Amino acid sequence: MQRIHTVKELRSSLKAQKNIAFVPTMGNLHDGHIALISLAKQHGDCVVASIFVNPLQFGPNEDLANYPRTLEADCKKLTDAGADIVFIPNVQEMYPDFDGEHLNQTMTITPPPIAAELCGASRPGHFSGVATVVMKLFNLVMPQIAIFGKKDFQQVYVIKELVRQFNLPIRIIAGDTVRETSGLAMSSRNGYLTPAQKAEATQLYQCLVNIVHAVKQGNTRFTDLEQAASQTLSQQGWLVDYISVRAASTLKPATNQDNELIVLAAAKLGSTRLIDNIDFCAK
Structure with missing residues (x-):
């Protein structure tokens, strides 16, 4: 090379x-x-x-x-x-x-x-x-x-x-996003995490998985899902920047008419800011 x-x-x-x-x-x-x-x-x-x-x-x-x-x-x-x-x-x-x-x-x-x-x-x-x-x-x-x-x-x-x-x-x-076996998205900033924080960091991905599952089950109350996920992370010690369900093609807030969706999140665990997302079909 x-x-x-x-x-x-x-x-x-x-x-x-x-x-x-x-x-x-x-x-x-x-x-x-x-x-x-x-x-x-x-x-x-x-x-x-x-x-x-x-x-x-x-x-x-x-x-x-x-x-x-x-x-x-x-x-x-x-x-x-x-x-x-x-x-x-x-x-x-x-x-x-x-x-x-x-x-x-x-x-x-x-x-x-x-x-x-x-x-x-x-x-x-x-x-x-x-x-x-x-x-x-x-x-x-x-x-x-x-x-x-x-x-x-x-x-x-x-x-x-x-x-x-x-x-x-x-x-x-x-x-495609490459993940640890735990589900944590690989990132250069993962190196800032302590071993204990790295174990906790999978919570971000799990919140996104839960939102995807709920939407696929027919729950399109996107704001409620976002707020619930944010509250869950906050209770576990995260400082949440955003959790948002968007139309994948435009990144505009999702509506009931959108099928190709993406849920995105950013939050701090300690002093480390992590981001993640999952794109999926609602139906």
Whole structure:
């Protein structure tokens, strides 16, 4: 596997490639990321991954400085998984106007209004940062296919809108969420959990499973289901950000007429914010 750190070298290496599948990451890779690499290998002749902890998508009180950086372990996992290239830029390479401290002069993308709901409500500017860095990476890698994980479902939705609205010739494929045997969705932030918290963290997934079961049994009182699940988690010590049943195609609040649904949740266990979702058919 080739390690590349600069835009110039990346463009030179990819110049002759015809069918590129791209998997952008922030590193600290786990089996969920590796599943995306495997999916990319099914669809592309040249698999490119990126490792870049994007400062634009972190808020002022979030964990940018402490975000786990495990480059050597990540590169070994990517090599073993069969990736061809890993792009590892620094901040100056991605944001030419970065002065070592500030990104104030950086041009950014404004995502659609849905980006201000769900995770966007508690993380202002997050999806603008995501859309901006993904657009920059797309312009650099110029893939035919890009792979993202469904665990970040709202992110996938925003990126699909980015591709649609900017007429990008890229096919977005969403890989299924990879879970621990307990049901806990794999996440880089799981590493922040103590062993006891990791055992408790499965409660988030179980609340979503319960909502899915209730809806499939004909209960479409979505607000009641959301509130009951939120109350259950709160009583178990969680700080709930949101639990919401939405139409999967639009991310608008679900109605009785919607069949393709997704239930999404975000909540803090201790100081660790976890997200999860399940997409399903109501009938």
